[in-house]
Each structure stands twice: as structure tokens, then as C-alpha cells.
Amino acid sequence: MEYSIKTENLTKQFGSFKAVDNLNIEVKSGEIFGFLGANGAGKTTAMKMLCGLITPSDGQATVAGFDLLKNPDSIKRHIGYMSQKFSLYDDLTVTENITFFAGIYGLNRKEIRMKEDQLLTRLQMVESKTTLVRSLPLGWKQKLAFSIAIIHSPAIVFLDEPTGGVDPITRRQFWQMIYETAAAGMTVFVTTHYMDEAEYCDRVSIMVDGGISALGTPSELKDRYGVSDMQNVFYQLARTAKRISA
Amino acid sequence: MTIVAENLGKTFGKKQETVALESINLTVPKGSLFGLIGPDGAGKTTLIRILVTLLVPDQGRARVHGKDVVKDYRSIRRLAGYMPGRFALYQDLSVKENLNLFTTIFGTTLEASYHLIKDIYSQLEPFANRKAGDLSGGMKQKLALCCTLSHQPEVLFLDEPTTGVDAVSRREFWEMLHKLKKAGMTILVSTPYMDEASQCDQIALMNEGKILSVSTPSVLIEKYPHRLWSVKAQNMYMALLDLQKNPGILSCYTFGSNHHVTCREQYSGDRLSQYLTERGHSQIEVDQITPSIEDCFMDLLN
Numbered sequence: 001m002e003y004s005i006k007t008e009n010l011t012k013q014f015g016s017f018k019a020v021d022n023l024n025i026e027v028k029s030g031e032i033f034g035f036l037g038a039n040g041a042g043k044t045t046a047m048k049m050l051c052g053l054i055t056p057s058d059g060q061a062t063v064a065g066f067d068l069l070k071n072p073d074s075i076k077r078h079i080g081y082m083s084q085k086f087s088l089y090d091d092l093t094v095t096e097n098i099t100f101f102a103g104i105y106g107l108n109r110k111e112i113r114m115k116e117d118q119l120l121t122r123l124q125m126v127e128s129k130t131t132l133v134r135s136l137p138l139g140w141k142q143k144l145a146f147s148i149a150i151i152h153s154p155a156i157v158f159l160d161e162p163t164g165g166v167d168p169i170t171r172r173q174f175w176q177m178i179y180e181t182a183a184a185g186m187t188v189f190v191t192t193h194y195m196d197e198a199e200y201c202d203r204v205s206i207m208v209d210g211g212i213s214a215l216g217t218p219s220e221l222k223d224r225y226g227v228s229d230m231q232n233v234f235y236q237l238a239r240t241a242k243r244i245s246a
Numbered sequence: 247m248t249i250v251a252e253n254l255g256k257t258f259g260k261k262q263e264t265v266a267l268e269s270i271n272l273t274v275p276k277g278s279l280f281g282l283i284g285p286d287g288a289g290k291t292t293l294i295r296i297l298v299t300l301l302v303p304d305q306g307r308a309r310v311h312g313k314d315v316v317k318d319y320r321s322i323r324r325l326a327g328y329m330p331g332r333f334a335l336y337q338d339l340s341v342k343e344n345l346n347l348f349t350t351i352f353g354t355t356l357e358a359s360y361h362l363i364k365d366i367y368s369q370l371e372p373f374a375n376r377k378a379g380d381l382s383g384g385m386k387q388k389l390a391l392c393c394t395l396s397h398q399p400e401v402l403f404l405d406e407p408t409t410g411v412d413a414v415s416r417r418e419f420w421e422m423l424h425k426l427k428k429a430g431m432t433i434l435v436s437t438p439y440m441d442e443a444s445q446c447d448q449i450a451l452m453n454e455g456k457i458l459s460v461s462t463p464s465v466l467i468e469k470y471p472h473r474l475w476s477v478k479a480q481n482m483y484m485a486l487l488d489l490q491k492n493p494g495i496l497s498c499y500t501f502g503s504n505h506h507v508t509c510r511e512q513y514s515g516d517r518l519s520q521y522l523t524e525r526g527h528s529q530i531e532v533d534q535i536t537p538s539i540e541d542c543f544m545d546l547l548n
Binding site for chain 2: 194
């Protein structure tokens with residue numbers, strides 16, 4: 001089995017507080033992996049470590065085939081990242097955003113032009129290519145942000161609450177893009193507060209107090225906890241948290 | 247009626263090119279929990295900001311407790327509690343200092359409104375000396391609600407209090423709102439989470455500046471115009487793609503572990519399973535189900 005992400009006792013300590021406490025996960029290549037947890041469970045810290053943005057205090061991990069401790073910069077080149085909070089420049093046009101990010105990831109001019117055409121056609125945004133991103137509807141913005149996050153064909157894409165506040169139809173179109181991307185072989189690592197979206201993942205982990213308290217396919221987890229949906233799996237586990245989130 | 251909006255309209259931009267609200271009509275009965283449900287950009291925030299007198303409408307009028315939102319803005323500010331969508335407290339003041347500041351501005355004390363905030367405050371108390379900026383998302387929301395309640399408002403306006411908050415904290419937050427309603431408060435709350443709609447007495451579904459429907463959650467569901475089928479198959483993604491290709495199908499959306507499907511008149515559940523069988527699907531389950539608020543919302547969007 002080939003793993004896109006493999007962590008061994010990955011830990012991050014801030015002073016006396018263990019934000020992430022012996023995290024062990026294996027994410028298979030090409031799977032949609034849902035990374036769930038309550039506010040304060042340590043998801044953001046774990047994601048930042050996996051993206052090479054902060055150094056672990058202990059443990060080790062490989063991401064996209066690179067060692068997290070030795071090669072954090074190679075990891076950055078081989079992953080894509082999109083969050084709801086920051087993804088595109090509002091005061092640049094659609095095309096400018098595409099060119100800018102593709103350039104940062106080292107694509108040459110020819111590749112950039114080709115990617116731009118593909119992307120605009122696929123998103124049906126050819127007519128809006130000179131529009132400032134600021135004036136795009138949120139749903140379009142999110143779809144564009146996702147396409148740009150994978151413009152350099154990374155091995156893994158990290159999506160941090162990509163669908164927050166998006167209307168229900170666009171939210172589903174967004175997930176269809178995720179499906180297509182995973183079907184093409186890319187690993188998708190995604191966090192969400194929508195529990196119906198947890199059902200769309202191949203496998204899901206639920207983080208409580210800095211560690212993983214459950215990991216499996218949605219149907220395995222529902223069977224294990226004897227409930228009919230992921231919402232109730234989440235309630236049962238999140239309630240066991242001892243850490244007071246302040 | 248505690249809140250009445252008549253034909254409210256609001257545009258932004260130099261040439262008024264952005265229509266934020268268009269002919270909004272709304273009545274909220276005293277003591278009810280009223281939900282504004284819709285995605286980002288629906289106009290929820292603009293509507294709430296007009297009702298709490300922070301924005302002046304271009305068209306129409308609105309009253310809160312019989313007071314006009316433009317002429318009588320001063321009296322509305324006394325009786326309305328407003329919790330904005332973005333955390334608006336002083337990040338570098340402690341929990342306690344923020345609460346003291348709020349009560350002082352409104353000429354009251356923490357003790358005077360203690361009966362309202364007791365439950366929430368007891369959860370905040372261990373962190374009384376922590377800076378507001380260092381609280382987690384869920385705790386910030388609790389502090390914000392505490393400050394909003396600290397001057398004993400008669401009507402509460404809460405703008406997306408549960409956005410970005412995890413499923414457990416969201417449930418706790420709604421339990422607090424039900425308690426406040428029981429204490430007699432009128433509450434207008436906005437949310438992008440469709441599953442929270444069923445918690446409200448009445449809901450207005452909003453999209454792109456317009457109200458699509460106002461009713462109780464149960465009436466909205468009764469009025470759903472289609473038969474709705476829940477469909478499962480072994481390969482859910484391939485089933486979705488195949489269903490989307492079928493011209494007999496009006497809509498097909500993923501819904502957690504099922505797909506929700508509506509069909510043209512003559513099409514039945516049996517024909518749906520037959521169609522999927524013909525395309526090589528296995529473990530097919532088709533059941534007629536009651537729609538959720540989210541199904542209703544998506545139907546209105548189409």
C-alpha cells in the first residue's frame with residue numbers, strides 16, 4: 001500500500017500544552033480523507049505540521065514521499081492548500097490569480113497558458129476572466145480557488161473547511177470536483193463542519209484532545225458506534241473530550 | 247409584532263450596482279425564534295444591520311417594537327441586543343473587562359442581568375482574566391452572547407453565531423437560544439446551516455438579496471412539490487453521474503450517505519432502480535422520503 005501521508009507519534013507542544021499528542025494516521029494515495037474534530041481538538045496545528053509550516057516537537061512523518069523533518073520545503077512544493085479564509089487575491093482578476101499562483105509554483109509560460117485555458121473552460125468562466133475576484137459570487141470563488149490550489153498537479157491537496165457558508169447546490173458541485181480530482185489519482189485531505197460531507201469521504205478520522213480517537217470508513221464508524229449517521233458518531237466522540245477549550 | 251419590515255431595499259456601490267436586498271417583507275411575532283437561512287451573500291447581514299439601525303435602507307421601512315429604524319434609532323439601540331457576525335469585542339481586554347465595559351456603557355451592572363447570562367457566564371468564569379483574543383472560537387461566541395445580553399435587551403439579533411463552530415458547540419449554542427426564548431425574548435438569528443432551520447419557530451429562506459419563502463419549518467416541508475427518493479448503490483459516485491444523465495430526473499443531489507432524487511411525473515421509484523440496474527449498479531436501494539429544509543431550499547433555488 002502506498003501512503004501519501006504517514007505519521008508516527010507526531011506531537012506539537014506549546015509550553016506545557018500538547019496541542020497534538022502522538023498523532024498516528026496513514027492516508028492512502030488517491031483517497032478522500034476527512035479530518036474531523038471539535039474546535040480546539042488540534043486539527044489546525046496538525047494540518048500546519050503536515051504542510052511543513054510548523055516544526056513538530058516530537059515524532060515523525062512522511063508527506064508526498066518526503067520526510068517532514070528533513071525536507072519540509074520539498075513538501076510545500078508537492079502539496080496544494082486551500083482554506084475558506086485565504087485562497088485568492090480579491091483585487092486581482094481571475095486570470096491574474098491563475099498566472100500568479102501558477103508562476104509561484106514554477107510553471108513556465110506555455111504551461112500557464114495551457115492550464116489557464118483548461119481551467120477557464122472547465123469552470124465555464126471564460127467570459128469572467130477579466131473580472132476582479134472580489135466581484136465573483138462566493139461559490140465561483142471557491143471553485144476557482146480549488147482549481148488554482150491544484151494547478152501544479154500536487155500529490156496531495158489540503159482543504160481547510162472549503163465549503164463554509166457556500167449555498168447547498170454549490171457545496172455539492174464543489175464535492176463533485178473533489179470526487180473528480182480523487183478519481184484522477186490525487187489525495188484529498190479535507191476538514192469540514194458539515195457532517196453530511198463526512199459521508200462523502202473514503203475514510204474519516206475524528207480528533208479529540210490532540211489525538212485520533214476513531215478512524216475508518218463512514219460505514220465502519222457508524223456500525224462501530226451503532227448510529228445511523230456521521231453526525232451522531234461525531235457527537236459521541238467529541239463529548240468524550242476532557243480538554244477544556246478556552 | 248416585534249419586528250416588521252415592509253418592502254425593504256438596499257443597494258451598495260457608486261452606481262448602486264450591487265443589490266444587497268430587494269423588497270423584503272417580514273414580521274416576527276413577540277417571543278418567537280425566527281431564523282434567516284441562506285448562504286453567504288444572501289443579504290442576511292445587511293437585513294440585520296438595517297434592523298439594528300447600523301444601516302439606513304434605500305427603500306421601504308422597518309420597525310422594531312413599534313419604533314422606526316431610521317427615526318427612532320436611539321430607542322431601538324437601547325432595547326435591541328446585537329451580536330455581529332465577526333467577533334467585535336476588544337481582543338486585548340480580558341473576559342471580565344469586556345463584560346464590565348459593555349454593562350457600563352449601557353448604564354447597568356453584571357448583577358442586574360445575571361439571571362439571563364448565568365448559564366453562559368458560568369462556563370466563561372474560569373477564564374475571566376484571559377484576554378478575549380486568546381479564547382477559542384466557541385468561547386468567543388459565548389462571551390459575545392454574554393455581552394449582548396448584559397443590558398437585558400428585549401429583542402436579540404444574532405448574525406451567524408454558529409458559523410465556523412463545531413457540531414457539538416453549535417448544538418449547545420442552540421440550547422442556549424431555546425432557554426432565552428423561554429425567558430420571553432424575541433430572537434432573530436441568521437445561519438448558513440440548513441439543519442439549524444428546524445430549531446426555529448419560523449424561517450425565511452434567503453438567497454441573493456431576496457426572500458424565497460417565509461413559513462414554519464413543517465409547512466415548508468409539506469409544501470415541497472415533488473416526490474423525493476433516497477437512492478443508494480454500491481458505487482455512489484458512479485450512481486450520481488448516471489442519475490445526472492437520465493432525462494427523466496429533475497434533480498439529483500448527494501445527501502450524506504444517500505442521493506436525493508426528484509423525477510418527472512411518470513417516473514417512479516421502481517423505474518429508478520431499474521435504470522440503475524441496467525447500468526450495472528449493485529446493492530441498489532430506493533425509498534420515498536420526507537424532504538429536509540435543505541431539499542426545500544435547493545428546490546426554491548432552481
